[in-house]
Amino acid sequence: MNGIDKTTDYIQSDTLDLAAIIKSSQIISGEVKLRDLLQKLMKIIIESVGAEKGFLLLQQEEIRFLTLEQLSQQYEKGLITVDGKKSELVIQAESYITKQDPVVLQNIPLEKSKDLSISIVQHVAHNLNSIVLENASKEKLFSGDPYIIQHQPKSILCFPLIQQSKLKGIIYLENNLYTGAFTKDRIKTLKILASQAAISIENARLYNNMENLVAERTEQLNEFLEQLEKKHEELQIAHRKLQDAQAQLVQSEKMASLGTMVAGIAHEINNPVNFIYIHAITMMEDLKKLNDFFNDLLSEEKELSDFSAKQFENFFISLADITNGSERIKTIVQDLKNFSRLDEAEVKSVRVSEGIESTLRIISTQYKNVTFIKEFQDDPEIKCRPAQLNQVFLNIMNNSCYAIETKQKQIGNATPGTLTIKTFVKNSELGISFTDTGIGMNGETIKKMFDPFYTTKSVGKGTGLGMSVSHSIVANHKGRFEVESKTGEGTTVVVWLKINSKA
Ligand SMILES: Nc1ncnc2c1ncn2[C@@H]1O[C@H](COP(=O)(O)OP(=O)(O)OP(=O)(O)O)[C@@H](O)[C@H]1O
Ligand SMILES: [Mg+2]
Numbered sequence: 001m002n003g004i005d006k007t008t009d010y011i012q013s014d015t016l017d018l019a020a021i022i023k024s025s026q027i028i029s030g031e032v033k034l035r036d037l038l039q040k041l042m043k044i045i046i047e048s049v050g051a052e053k054g055f056l057l058l059q060q061e062e063i064r065f066l067t068l069e070q071l072s073q074q075y076e077k078g079l080i081t082v083d084g085k086k087s088e089l090v091i092q093a094e095s096y097i098t099k100q101d102p103v104v105l106q107n108i109p110l111e112k113s114k115d116l117s118i119s120i121v122q123h124v125a126h127n128l129n130s131i132v133l134e135n136a137s138k139e140k141l142f143s144g145d146p147y148i149i150q151h152q153p154k155s156i157l158c159f160p161l162i163q164q165s166k167l168k169g170i171i172y173l174e175n176n177l178y179t180g181a182f183t184k185d186r187i188k189t190l191k192i193l194a195s196q197a198a199i200s201i202e203n204a205r206l207y208n209n210m211e212n213l214v215a216e217r218t219e220q221l222n223e224f225l226e227q228l229e230k231k232h233e234e235l236q237i238a239h240r241k242l243q244d245a246q247a248q249l250v251q252s253e254k255m256a257s258l259g260t261m262v263a264g265i266a267h268e269i270n271n272p273v274n275f276i277y278i279h280a281i282t283m284m285e286d287l288k289k290l291n292d293f294f295n296d297l298l299s300e301e302k303e304l305s306d307f308s309a310k311q312f313e314n315f316f317i318s319l320a321d322i323t324n325g326s327e328r329i330k331t332i333v334q335d336l337k338n339f340s341r342l343d344e345a346e347v348k349s350v351r352v353s354e355g356i357e358s359t360l361r362i363i364s365t366q367y368k369n370v371t372f373i374k375e376f377q378d379d380p381e382i383k384c385r386p387a388q389l390n391q392v393f394l395n396i397m398n399n400s401c402y403a404i405e406t407k408q409k410q411i412g413n414a415t416p417g418t419l420t421i422k423t424f425v426k427n428s429e430l431g432i433s434f435t436d437t438g439i440g441m442n443g444e445t446i447k448k449m450f451d452p453f454y455t456t457k458s459v460g461k462g463t464g465l466g467m468s469v470s471h472s473i474v475a476n477h478k479g480r481f482e483v484e485s486k487t488g489e490g491t492t493v494v495v496w497l498k499i500n501s502k503a
Pocket of ligand 2: 395398399462466467
């Protein structure tokens with residue numbers, strides 16, 4: 001078997017360029033990306049070994065069922081891995097001296113290739129020894145190989161890549177210009193490069209696997225993080241809903257008991273006040289009659305007549321005061337009734353100005369240093385739950401008056417602040433604006449003012465529920481809030497309600 005399993009000593013020897021080999025070897029060892037490594041490796045081999053074309057075949061793992069005996073044989077030769085997967089040689093790089101870039105990672109099974117001698121490669125894989133043919137077409141052992149018959153190749157060098165006595169791959173080189181192209185020195189060069197290549201390929205594969213593993217794990221981690229984030233968001237939403245519900249419950253209970261109390265007091269006062277009022281009116285009429293009678297009787301007696309007139313005048317003044325006073329009490333009672341409007345939990349068509357007026361009368365008694373200005377430009381009837389809207393107006397006005405008084409205390413100036421309340425229609429919405437000259441709010445407070453339990457008031461002074469409850473009442477009316485504020489200058493809160501909406 002001339003030329004097989006041994007190198008050809010008699011072929012003219014080139015001088016071994018050690019410096020070039022070391023450099024090439026360094027280039028190969030410096031590459032960790034499989035694709036780049038294979039490209040560089042093929043170029044270097046083709047050039048430094050003097051091949052016209054070359055192939056690099058690597059072991060491909062594939063599940064096959066083998067007998068125990070086959071298994072141990074294949075394992076011995078490194079053709080099978082520990083986990084029982086059969087290895088198969090596949091072409092992973094192909095390079096031609098005439099072409100610029102080697103083609104790599106094609107994964108073509110050896111048996112499918114028509115560009116090399118399959119039997120030579122199989123022979124090397126089986127025996128784990130290199131084959132050097134000076135003139136392959138004349139070589140008897142492979143004379144039946146379809147590729148050799150068809151292409152009549154000249155010089156062939158087929159070399160196993162072995163690492164830890166296991167086959168990792170095969171380098172197949174051809175030179176069809178010359179016979180005996182692969183000289184002893186060139187084979188030596190290839191040997192040196194191949195041993196480095198085997199290590200580098202193994203490293204690159206490990207690196208590649210590691211990269212894939214890292215990418216896979218990172219993806220899993222990201223997925224997990226995303227899920228975690230989602231869960232966190234869901235929890236936050238649930239928590240917020242719970243807080244809202246709790247806030248509403250607290251506030252509506254508060255308002256309901258306040259409403260019941262107010263309605264009760266109003267009811268109790270209503271009867272005696274009516275009583276006083278009616279009697280005062282009746283007394284006034286009776287007194288007039290009595291006065292007329294006395295006037296007639298004492299028409300002759302000037303002195304007595306003057307005295308009687310003076311007495312009657314005092315009675316009239318007192319009775320007028322009683323009538324006025326009881327009238328005022330009647331209005332207050334009506335306001336209280338309007339405010340609580342417990343009988344109006346249902347939807348009603350009302351003018352909101354009525355609710356604003358009643359609320360204003362209640363609140364104005366508490367804040368003496370505030371001037372209230374009303375401008376009801378438009379005042380259409382809207383369908384709403386009046387008692388609930390009154391709660392909203394009360395909360396807003398309370399905040400405004402508190403802000404005005406706080407400012408007065410801060411600057412030590414008792415000049416009254418103003419709260420201007422306007423109503424106006426725009427695009428089938430009714431706007432109710434409350435503009436105060438109070439301390440105003442910064443951006444942070446504006447953002448949070450509707451949050452349940454958010455308050456800037458000192459401990460015990462505010463629950464921080466007023467605006468959050470108002471917000472949900474307005475939202476239930478399909479309305480919305482608009483807030484504008486400037487620190488130190490004042491605030492405008494606008495409630496927008498749909499004119500035709502069903503609350
Ligand atoms: N007109 C306003 N001017 C300045 N700050 C305001 C005004 N309206 C609301 N705020 C700010 O918004 C916060 C939240 O208001 P909200 O009515 O919800 O609670 P509160 O007034 O603090 O407490 P509560 O209404 O329960 O007494 C207030 O503490 C205040 O900081
Ligand atoms: Mg408030």
